[in-house]
Amino acid sequence: MPTEIPHDSVGLVSPQTLRFDTPLTLACGRSLDHYELVIETYGTLNADASNAVLICHALSGHHHVAGYHSMEDRKPGWWDSAVGPGKAIDTNRFFVVALNNLGGCHGSSGPNSLNPATGKPYGPDFPIVTVVDWVHSQARLADKLGIYQWAAVVGGSLGGMQALQWSITYPDRIRHCIVIAAAPKLSTQNIAFNEVARQAISKDPQFHNGHYYEHNQVPKTGLMLARMVGHITYLSEDGMREKFGRELRSGKINFDFNPQFQIESYLQYQGEQFSTAFDANTYLLMTKALDYFDPAADFDNNLTLALSQAQCQFFIASFTTDWRFSPERSREIVDALIDAGKDVCYTEIEAAHGHDAFLIPIPRYMEVFSAYMKRVHTGGGQ
Amino acid sequence: MRADLEIIREWIQPNSRLLDLGCGEGELLEYLIKEKQVKGYGIEINPDNITSCIEKGVNVIEKDIDKGLVSIRDGSFDTVVMSHALQTMHRPDLIVEEMLRIGKECIVTFPNFAHWRVRSYLSARGKMPVSKFLSYTWYNTPNIHFFTFKDFEELCVERNIHILDRTVVDHEHRHRWWIHLWPNMLGEIAIYRITR
Numbered sequence: 001m002p003t004e005i006p007h008d009s010v011g012l013v014s015p016q017t018l019r020f021d022t023p024l025t026l027a028c029g030r031s032l033d034h035y036e037l038v039i040e041t042y043g044t045l046n047a048d049a050s051n052a053v054l055i056c057h058a059l060s061g062h063h064h065v066a067g068y069h070s071m072e073d074r075k076p077g078w079w080d081s082a083v084g085p086g087k088a089i090d091t092n093r094f095f096v097v098a099l100n101n102l103g104g105c106h107g108s109s110g111p112n113s114l115n116p117a118t119g120k121p122y123g124p125d126f127p128i129v130t131v132v133d134w135v136h137s138q139a140r141l142a143d144k145l146g147i148y149q150w151a152a153v154v155g156g157s158l159g160g161m162q163a164l165q166w167s168i169t170y171p172d173r174i175r176h177c178i179v180i181a182a183a184p185k186l187s188t189q190n191i192a193f194n195e196v197a198r199q200a201i202s203k204d205p206q207f208h209n210g211h212y213y214e215h216n217q218v219p220k221t222g223l224m225l226a227r228m229v230g231h232i233t234y235l236s237e238d239g240m241r242e243k244f245g246r247e248l249r250s251g252k253i254n255f256d257f258n259p260q261f262q263i264e265s266y267l268q269y270q271g272e273q274f275s276t277a278f279d280a281n282t283y284l285l286m287t288k289a290l291d292y293f294d295p296a297a298d299f300d301n302n303l304t305l306a307l308s309q310a311q312c313q314f315f316i317a318s319f320t321t322d323w324r325f326s327p328e329r330s331r332e333i334v335d336a337l338i339d340a341g342k343d344v345c346y347t348e349i350e351a352a353h354g355h356d357a358f359l360i361p362i363p364r365y366m367e368v369f370s371a372y373m374k375r376v377h378t379g380g381g382q
Numbered sequence: 383m384r385a386d387l388e389i390i391r392e393w394i395q396p397n398s399r400l401l402d403l404g405c406g407e408g409e410l411l412e413y414l415i416k417e418k419q420v421k422g423y424g425i426e427i428n429p430d431n432i433t434s435c436i437e438k439g440v441n442v443i444e445k446d447i448d449k450g451l452v453s454i455r456d457g458s459f460d461t462v463v464m465s466h467a468l469q470t471m472h473r474p475d476l477i478v479e480e481m482l483r484i485g486k487e488c489i490v491t492f493p494n495f496a497h498w499r500v501r502s503y504l505s506a507r508g509k510m511p512v513s514k515f516l517s518y519t520w521y522n523t524p525n526i527h528f529f530t531f532k533d534f535e536e537l538c539v540e541r542n543i544h545i546l547d548r549t550v551v552d553h554e555h556r557h558r559w560w561i562h563l564w565p566n567m568l569g570e571i572a573i574y575r576i577t578r
Contacts, residue, residue, distance in 0.1 A: 315436075331453065334443060335453040335454070338423055338443070338454065338458075339455060339458065341399070341421055343441050344423075344441055344443070345432075345435070345436050345441060345442050345443070346442070346443045346444055346445075347429075347432055347444045348444045348445075364429055367433055368429075368432060368433050368436060371433050371436040371437050372436050374437070375436060375437070375439055
């Protein structure tokens with residue numbers, strides 16, 4: 001709870017809901033006739049609407065990126081460290097737009113919202129949306145806000161994949177593409193981890209094939225397990241050892257099956273928290289969107305050819321101990337961009353935090369990110 | 383204006399693709415983007431230099447050149463430059479081979495360890511030379527391979543590398559007529575333009 005709002009915070013913010021009534025045809029072949037997107041904006045759109053920055057969220061993110069909803073909030077938005085006055089994405093310069101993606105569970109149309117056709121929650125009947133679908137919906141959001149071209153589209157992890165997709169799908173509507181801790185597609189191992197998470201959820205007796213809302217139940221155990229396995233992939237081995245080691249909660253081994261090591265109770269706590277705040281169907285959908293992401297697939301599996309569509313400049317960043325989307329994966333993007341003759345800057349940040357590092361204000365990370373955003377602001381580059 | 387940039391500029395075609403290995407703060411790229419409208423990329427390992435390049439609006443890739451350049455396609459650059467970095471590489475010969483694979487032409491500059499001041503320092507004091515220009519001591523120097531113009535040209539002969547141009551200058555990259563009387567003794571920096 002902030003006793004007072006920090007000077008470099010966007011302050012108290014409130015989300016708004018925008019309604020869209022033009023049918024959106026999705027990659028799966030189905031279409032959404034009506035949908036809603038919840039957004040937050042920070043800063044001011046300039047007269048020629050040239051200073052807008054779109055922030056795309058990752059698997060469990062949402063529209064509340066920065067600032068506080070009330071003075072009672074325990075924590076600010078999920079990327080408050082990078083968004084605010086004087087921060088890397090400087091709200092004195094940029095008009096920042098953040099949304100909850102379609103299929104999300106924080107207010108935008110998704111499995112837990114009412115299906116107008118039935119009057120009941122969509123549940124598993126909500127179409128599986130893809131990164132491309134999200135990008136199309138975000139383009140419509142831009143239209144509604146009077147923004148033709150984003151100064152930058154920014155994202156980490158799955159958010160970075162959306163930024164990358166923007167550069168290919170709407171080349172003339174994006175000037176800078178900022179892709180942090182992402183990959184050009186998931187590895188087999190990534191998909192394997194996602195499948196463990198999905199199995200944990202769908203095998204939970206309270207899942208009811210996704211119709212748990214009607215039973216007033218939540219597949220809490222499954223969601224918790226899914227988050228726990230996910231969380232392991234977000235941390236690095238070194239980071240985990242540094243933070244928890246083999247510390248025992250009570251100082252001694254108890255010879256029972258209750259959590260005794262600190263890491264056990266930490267994971268359980270994370271899973272527990274998550275399972276009360278997140279929707280299981282959304283989790284399934286988000287992991288599928290990740291698995292399906294593969295922009296090169298439409299271009300003969302040639303990433304260079306896919307990125308040849310782009311007209312923007314790129315900033316790519318990775319973190320040394322990230323093994324979920326390792327630096328090698330970012331380098332695949334960089335190599336393809338150089339091959340395609342696109343403007344690109346790439347940095348590999350030394351960090352112990354694993355994949356989670358993209359959310360942490362590591363000094364060097366914030367320094368290069370700020371330097372690049374200054375370039376976005378001044379319009380510099382080759 | 384750094385004098386070596388002026389010299390290198392002469393060898394760069396307008397609108398060509400340029401790769402600068404060990405680009406430092408990106409001065410050469412910034413200059414050639416402005417003067418020759420090149421499509422340029424720099425590769426650099428020092429974090430502060432990366433930030434400087436980004437501030438200059440230069441494309442920079444954080445990478446350890448010693449770990450290889452295999453991901454860059456054969457002949458995908460018109461010119462590959464390595465300025466004052468070859469002596470810091472683990473295997474300079476392999477780097478030169480890689481440069482020639484990636485680039486149609488390469489430009490290499492390096493300090494001449496056979497300059498008379500270096501020779502006299504070593505022979506008179508019996509110690510590894512330390513000067514304003516080579517300011518490190520033997521144990522902390524990033525310059526792990528010392529070589530001379532003659533050494534480099536021998537390598538070129540051995541590996542069938544064709545020398546298109548050679549310029550020898552003093553430590554401020556200035557031309558001096560007398561250097562050409564005995565380059566390997568009087569020249570401090572060599573700038574080579576090579577190809578396969």
